[in-house]
Amino acid sequence: MVPFLFYAACAVASVGLLLLLKPRSGVTRSGAALAGLAGLAWMLALAAETFDAARGDLLPLGGFVLCALISVASAVRVITHPRPVFCALYFILVVVSGAAMYVLLSAEFVAFALVIVYAGAILITYLFVLMLAQQSPDENHGAEAVGYDRIAREPASAVFAGFVIVAVLGAAIFSPRSTTKSEATQTASIREAWSDLGAMPGLLLARAKGIDPLVASVQGPDGRPIMVILPDHSARIAVTHTDGSPTLVTLPPSALPDNPSRVGMALVTRFPVSLELAGVILLMAMLGAVVLARRQTELADEQRRVHAGRGRASEPTPGGAP
Amino acid sequence: MTGSLPAAFTPASPPEISIAMLVSAVLFGLGLVGFLSRRNMIIMFLCTELMFQGAALAMVAAARDLMDTSGQVFVIFILTVAAAEAALALGLVVLLYRCRETLSADAWSDLGEGPRGVHDPEPPDQPEQG
Numbered sequence A: 001m002v003p004f005l006f007y008a009a010c011a012v013a014s015v016g017l018l019l020l021l022k023p024r025s026g027v028t029r030s031g032a033a034l035a036g037l038a039g040l041a042w043m044l045a046l047a048a049e050t051f052d053a054a055r056g057d058l059l060p061l062g063g064f065v066l067c068a069l070i071s072v073a074s075a076v077r078v079i080t081h082p083r084p085v086f087c088a089l090y091f092i093l094v095v096v097s098g099a100a101m102y103v104l105l106s107a108e109f110v111a112f113a114l115v116i117v118y119a120g121a122i123l124i125t126y127l128f129v130l131m132l133a134q135q136s137p138d139e140n141h142g143a144e145a146v147g148y149d150r151i152a153r154e155p156a157s158a159v160f161a162g163f164v165i166v167a168v169l170g171a172a173i174f175s176p177r178s179t180t181k182s183e184a185t186q187t188a189s190i191r192e193a194w195s196d197l198g199a200m201p202g203l204l205l206a207r208a209k210g211i212d213p214l215v216a217s218v219q220g221p222d223g224r225p226i227m228v229i230l231p232d233h234s235a236r237i238a239v240t241h242t243d244g245s246p247t248l249v250t251l252p253p254s255a256l257p258d259n260p261s262r263v264g265m266a267l268v269t270r271f272p273v274s275l276e277l278a279g280v281i282l283l284m285a286m287l288g289a290v291v292l293a294r295r296q297t298e299l300a301d302e303q304r305r306v307h308a309g310r311g312r313a314s315e316p317t318p319g320g321a322p
Numbered sequence B: 001m002t003g004s005l006p007a008a009f010t011p012a013s014p015p016e017i018s019i020a021m022l023v024s025a026v027l028f029g030l031g032l033v034g035f036l037s038r039r040n041m042i043i044m045f046l047c048t049e050l051m052f053q054g055a056a057l058a059m060v061a062a063a064r065d066l067m068d069t070s071g072q073v074f075v076i077f078i079l080t081v082a083a084a085e086a087a088l089a090l091g092l093v094v095l096l097y098r099c100r101e102t103l104s105a106d107a108w109s110d111l112g113e114g115p116r117g118v119h120d121p122e123p124p125d126q127p128e129q130g
Helices: A002-021 A026-050 A061-080 A084-104 A108-132 A155-174 A182-198 A201-211 A259-269 A272-293 A301-307 B014-037 B041-066 B070-100
Strands: A215-217 A227-229 A235-241 A246-251
Touching: A002 A026, A002 A061, A002 A155, A002 B014, A026 A061, A026 A155, A026 B014, A061 A084, A061 B014, A061 B041, A084 A108, A084 B014, A084 B041, A108 A259, A108 B041, A108 B070, A155 B014, A182 A201, A182 A227, A182 A235, A182 A259, A201 A215, A201 A235, A201 A246, A259 A272, A259 B070, A272 B070, B014 B041, B041 B070
Parallel strands: none
Antiparallel strands: A215 A235, A227 A235, A235 A246
């Protein structure tokens, strides 16, 4: 039953988007925006209702839903606004509201990396190129946007393609999932986080000192910390006091490593080759951008000789350059 | 004692995950629509960034659902690829703009070299010295 409702919601939102892509008047524009918002809100309601487990605590979802609405609405403005600079600015809004959603999904490091890299670097590059390549307003158009920015190309088929994509993805999202995994997933995740902390001796020592100021070392006999994870998700580690006596310290779950530590740990321990490859990709992109941006000029033979430091064309060239 | 678990280790509320997944699908679809319907080359590349955003949101939501950091690490790689793509794509756009003085993608629909292609010589406007 739910898939058909979802397809109907998608269709309503698609019609709204289609009308927004070729607006006839202000009335059409506002009506289309209303239709699109209604379709989107319907989709969100369906998504929240599919899982009836959390019927009571929809209130904490308020901020999340707000960010989702802002994100989608400004994404619509990105693809419908006739001024390219405003498109880029609306995309910054998409990025920032996306980062807010990341924070609510407890992915803090990625959220701030997104704001810094996307909104701070990539979008500024886009704005830079947009302003570099902006056509100067001539007397015909004045301050109007140029024609290829005002008139969409094949909006009907584009919206249909988008409808198909969202419908297929939505059907996949709404397909029933197994809900038995949560307990085992939580245990495995906490175990992995504790072992991550065990691989960071400095942080572990600091956490142990927070519990017991007399702790001098957290290393076991083989140089690695000895750690036992208790059923209540706390961890008990063997430590050495400053006077050399061994003892035990129990770390509460609040001593688990935070998100940046875990992401960094996963980055260098589980994906080291990908990290190196990312560096190579960035280097290649930099070289490629330099090669692309270089202005290619064909020099005459004489100029080429001069630039090569071989003197004037009238002099005989010993190397016999062509 | 379990109550003091950090939020990342408590099970996610299912509506949150499904809304995030839905928003990511919608962002991807909007990026696709924009890429197909806009005619400004820079905006077309901006729409691919929109699709990147959708994919990244799905990654983070899945990472939250599975309480695993691999999805977040993948978002970092998405950021890398997006940065590389932006540098190369904008370089290409600037190059194309220099040739035709327009950002319209329709100006390049014939895939041929235009009246002044990339490799054509510059007009000899520099006066010979000496």
